[in-house]
Amino acid sequence: xxxxxxxxxxxxxxxxxxxxxxxxxxxxxxxxxxxxxxxxxxxxxxxxxxxxxxxxxxxxxxxxxxxxxxxxxxxxxxxxxxxxxxxxxxxxxxxxxxxxxxxxxxxxxxxxxxxxxxxxxxxxxxxxxxxxxxxxxxxxxxxxxxxxxxxxxxxxxxxxxxxxxxxxxxxxxxxxxxxxxxxxx
Amino acid sequence: xxxxxxxxxxxxxxxxxxxxxxxxxxxxxxxxxxxxxxxxxxxxxxxxxxxxxxxxxxxxxxxxxxxxxxxxxxxxxxxxxxxxxxxxxxxxxxxxxxxxxxxxxxxxxxxxxxxxxxxxxxxxxxxxxxxxxxxxxxxxxxxxxxxxxxxxxxxxxxxxxxxxxxxxxxxxxxxxxxxxxxxxxxxxxxxxxxxxxxxxxxxxxxxxxxxxxxxxxxxxxxxxxxxxxxxxxxxxxxxxxxxxxxxxxxxxxxxxxxxxxxxxxxxxxxxxxxxxxxxxxxxxxxxxxxxxxxxxxxxxxxxxxxxxxxxxxxxxxxxxxxxxxxxxxxxxxxxxxxxxxxxxxxxx
Numbered sequence: 228x229x230x231x232x233x234x235x236x237x238x239x240x241x242x243x244x245x246x247x248x249x250x251x252x253x254x255x256x257x258x259x260x261x262x263x264x265x266x267x268x269x270x271x272x273x274x275x276x277x278x279x280x281x282x283x284x285x286x287x288x289x290x291x292x293x294x295x296x297x298x299x300x301x302x303x304x305x306x307x308x309x310x311x312x313x314x315x316x317x318x319x320x321x322x323x324x325x326x327x328x329x330x331x332x333x334x335x336x337x338x339x340x341x342x343x344x345x346x347x348x349x350x351x352x353x354x355x356x357x358x359x360x361x362x363x364x365x366x367x368x369x370x371x372x373x374x375x376x377x378x379x380x381x382x383x384x385x386x387x388x389x390x391x392x393x394x395x396x397x398x399x400x401x402x403x404x405x406x407x408x409x410x411x412x
Numbered sequence: 413x414x415x416x417x418x419x420x421x422x423x424x425x426x427x428x429x430x431x432x433x434x435x436x437x438x439x440x441x442x443x444x445x446x447x448x449x450x451x452x453x454x455x456x457x458x459x460x461x462x463x464x465x466x467x468x469x470x471x472x473x474x475x476x477x478x479x480x481x482x483x484x485x486x487x488x489x490x491x492x493x494x495x496x497x498x499x500x501x502x503x504x505x506x507x508x509x510x511x512x513x514x515x516x517x518x519x520x521x522x523x524x525x526x527x528x529x530x531x532x533x534x535x536x537x538x539x540x541x542x543x544x545x546x547x548x549x550x551x552x553x554x555x556x557x558x559x560x561x562x563x564x565x566x567x568x569x570x571x572x573x574x575x576x577x578x579x580x581x582x583x584x585x586x587x588x589x590x591x592x593x594x595x596x597x598x599x600x601x602x603x604x605x606x607x608x609x610x611x612x613x614x615x616x617x618x619x620x621x622x623x624x625x626x627x628x629x630x631x632x633x634x635x636x637x638x639x640x641x642x643x644x645x646x647x648x649x650x651x652x653x654x655x656x657x658x659x660x661x662x663x664x665x666x667x668x669x670x671x672x673x674x675x676x677x678x679x680x681x682x683x684x685x686x687x688x689x690x691x692x693x694x695x696x697x698x699x700x701x702x703x704x705x706x707x708x709x710x711x712x713x714x715x716x717x718x719x720x721x722x723x724x725x726x727x728x729x730x731x732x733x734x735x736x737x738x739x740x741x742x743x744x745x746x747x748x749x750x751x752x753x754x755x756x757x758x759x760x
Contacts, residue, residue, distance in 0.1 A: 253635075256741050257731070257741060258728055258729050258741035258743040360680060360681060360682075361685050362682060363682050363740035363742065364740075365740050391591070
């Protein structure tokens with residue numbers, strides 16, 4: 228009996244290979260004909276979030292928000308862009324400074340991908356500049372995904388596990404998901 | 413999605429084959445050949461190669477002759493031939509002389525190769541460094557950044573993917589990497605040396621023959637490793653000084669309205685987040701310095717010939733030519749794109 232069970236278990240083992248297979252998948256962006264307006268980008272990208280999933284996980288697997296958040300390369304790219312474009316100049320490595328902390332559960336302008344997208348593209352009062360004209364569409368979504376991973380809102384099998392330089396924080400893939408708390412400005 | 417991605421990769425691969433064919437067809441303006449030495453180090457290495465080839469050839473021929481002799485002298489027989497019980501009756505004659513000769517010959521051959529190798533290493537390490545030119549070469553995915561050092565800080569300048577060096581003067585490279593391990597290899601000039609993140613190494617060479625030599629990243633570094641090339645242009649000291657003086661100048665103020673608009677597009681859009689053009693406010697260091705882009709002969713680390721139409725297509729969709737490169741696609745309005753290419757074309 229147990230022999231049969233072993234065999235069945237062995238036969239099912241190859242299925243493990245399919246686990247998290249989207250993690251490493253690369254797609255190469257084609258240029259969009261015209262830069263979408265924020266409303267258009269958000270309308271086509273993001274579906275209404277149903278249920279009470281932690282931090283409004285993107286639901287549609289075809290959306291940028293979902294793809295980038297579940298892809299190790301996109302999150303790693305987001306992490307590099309975060310440094311390259313000097314986000315750490317104000318937000319440090321997530322601990323905050325001149326700008327608010329990004330690794331805690333407090334979200335002044337919302338934790339959902341569409342909220343973060345809007346924050347980056349349009350800017351926010353009291354100092355957050357509008358980067359809409361400065362960062363390409365694909366890179367913004369990578370940044371959105373990385374910012375969410377800083378407080379553990381991205382899947383831990385895709386989030387970065389180390390820094391390129393001296394470790395400045397607990398790696399993103401070991402950050403405990405913090406239930407976001409909306410905080411009014 | 414997998415299908416689309418792989419078709420794009422395949423398309424880019426085919427495209428690069430076509431481009432490579434095109435550059436070859438137009439009587440390649442550069443050489444990449446380890447056996448045609450253009451400097452003393454490459455000559456030493458080519459010499460060592462010849463010695464090793466000769467020794468190995470002699471050994472190979474000797475082994476083949478021994479094998480042929482064994483095959484020819486092997487005992488033959490058919491079903492009627494009585495079994496060979498010779499070894500049971502008589503003690504086998506040891507082949508001590510043949511073995512001794514073979515051991516001696518092998519030792520001599522190995523000693524010769526060892527001596528040649530040590531001799532080459534000594535010659536490579538013993539180059540005279542007087543009046544050396546210092547270049548800090550940094551590897552990035554997938555391009556080369558070169559900073560020409562100078563005792564006067566204002567004279568330091570930086571360029572990408574195309575090195576110019578004076579003939580007959582030693583060049584000392586400080587090698588480092590920004591991301592993963594790369595390897596610097598210009599076959600006509602010297603052997604390989606790795607660029608390792610977090611570790612600085614040095615490398616020296618001298619070019620004695622003017623010409624353009626192609627180099628290549630020689631350590632797999634990611635998706636576009638094969639498209640990480642660089643050109644080394646060796647020229648007379650006077651020509652080199654003129655080139656260096658030109659590279660130190662900031663970008664010229666654009667005169668034509670088209671070029672002015674192009675500069676404004678560059679500074680107000682995504683370009684300025686990664687690229688630097690000295691003389692403007694763009695000073696980011698995450699992508700090649702474009703101050704003298706038009707003076708280089710290739711785009712994207714040897715991927716495309718530097719022509720306006722290639723530049724326009726590259727800016728629009730870099731992933732088409734180098735899938736996985738860090739530069740994102742840019743859907744600029746057509747007039748803006750034309751103005752941008754026009755301005756970049758003025759950066760001599």
